[in-house]
Amino acid sequence: MKLGIVIFPSKKLQDFVNSYRKRYDPHYALVPPHITLKSAFDADESDLKTLTSKLEEIAKKHQPFSFHLSKVKTFHPLNNVIYLKVDPSEALTTLNKDLYGEGMIGGEPEYAFVPHLTIGQKLSNLEHDDVYNSLQMLAIDHEETTDRFHLLYQLENGSWTVYETFLLGKG
Amino acid sequence: MKLGIVIFPSKKLQDFVNSYRKRYDPHYALVPPHITLKSAFDADESDLKTLTSKLEEIAKKHQPFSFHLSKVKTFHPLNNVIYLKVDPSEALTTLNKDLYGEGMIGGEPEYAFVPHLTIGQKLSNLEHDDVYNSLQMLAIDHEETTDRFHLLYQLENGSWTVYETFLLGKG
DSSP states (O other): EEEEEEEOHHHHHHHHHHHHHHHHHHTTTTTOEEEEEEEEEEEOOGGGGHHHHHHHHHHSSSEEEEEEEEEEEEETTTTOOOOEEEEEOOOHHHHHHHHTTEEEEEOOOOOOOOOOOEOOOOOOOHHHHHHHHHHHTOOOOOOEEEEEEEEEEEEESSSSEEEEEEEEEOO | EEEEEEEOOOHHHHHHHHHHHHHHOTTTSOSSOOOOEEEEEEEEEEHHHHHHHHHHHHHHHHHOOOEEEEEEEEEEETOEEEEEEEEEOOOHHHHHHHSSSOOOOOSSOOSSSOOOOEEEEEOOOOHHHHHHHHTSSOOOEEEEOOOOEEEEOOTSSSSEEEEEETTTOOO
């Protein structure tokens, strides 16, 4: 099965992001808006027990933290993903590092960690440029706190179900 | 905000149910297949702390349990929901009762508790009869175990995000 680890931001921020995803993100219906902490990786159902106890350990040693969104950016020309940039922070970076740490299933990260909330993807070049140019005019200055992350698995139809929540700083 | 409490069955069962929901359930993209333990209820974000500590208590005093699916049924003529019947059990009934127990937010249940997995809804009468008749021929005899339930909240677009997982029998 395919697993992934994410942060769901506040309902308010999810609603805001969805108002764009609805038009610009074909994955809109597959998963709520999220910050990916560990990209999709393969595992057997029999790995879940070891993995979740590992994730409990990791959650316990991190504390709730705040993150800040500052602007709309794009991964173009790597790919046509338009996103809200989450400003990198010690808290996010060490959490991400731990989720790829020793003994963790899922191998090495494919890309450098660029925390973000996707608002559009799989756009044609023309559409990408158009949408990106208009969204860049948005004034973004949002800060919020998170105290949890979620382990998800993917269903056959491509959608994601939550397996378990992990509370930061909790035993 | 609107909250709900559900069990997500195994990935295998979710995939099976989705193969029908895809065609017959307009809520297909809004939430993964689930057994509702407590129907949608209103709460403020400020209620979440009290609610989750209450749910922790409830989860702790219940143990993982197995449930059995025996047949395709319908709520017609009450409404045109076609579902996989989850055979009632002591475990399910007491869990449901506790989630509506004293001090729990959300008021009284609107209907008697009929544990089920929806496979189709909002069908016209004609379509309902047609689909129900053909699905009744399915041989269903499935048993599986669950060890958790999830608290969800609804976004503006009608989709549901998981707030927290509660592990049965865990502290």
